[in-house]
Amino acid sequence: xxxxxxxxxxxxxxxxxxxxxxxxxxxxxxxxxxxxxxxxxxxxxxxxxxxxxxxxxxxxxxxxxxxxxxxxxxxxxxxxxxxxxxxxxxxxxxxxxxx
Numbered sequence: 001x002x003x004x005x006x007x008x009x010x011x012x013x014x015x016x017x018x019x020x021x022x023x024x025x026x027x028x029x030x031x032x033x034x035x036x037x038x039x040x041x042x043x044x045x046x047x048x049x050x051x052x053x054x055x056x057x058x059x060x061x062x063x064x065x066x067x068x069x070x071x072x073x074x075x076x077x078x079x080x081x082x083x084x085x086x087x088x089x090x091x092x093x094x095x096x097x098x099x
């Protein structure tokens with residue numbers, strides 16, 4: 001099992017907009033039975049950090065979800081028009097879950 005964290009540095013002052021945009025994304029994802037995972041905002045560290053976290057069986061499942069989810073028209077439009085304009089930069093962390 002792996003844990004994937006998508007870590008975004010938002011533009012200054014864009015945390016509220018990012019949270020609102022994420023709520024819109026959750027509606028789209030639930031409509032298509034896509035797991036929503038969890039979302040986090042910072043309490044310490046770099047300001048305006050927004051983290052999305054999901055688990056997957058393995059890297060192959062993660063790769064398939066990236067193709068399916070980002071390739072979906074509604075989700076892709078949301079990502080391009082609502083979320084990307086709020087983001088300054090980002091990175092991905094992938095961990096093996098030790099049980």
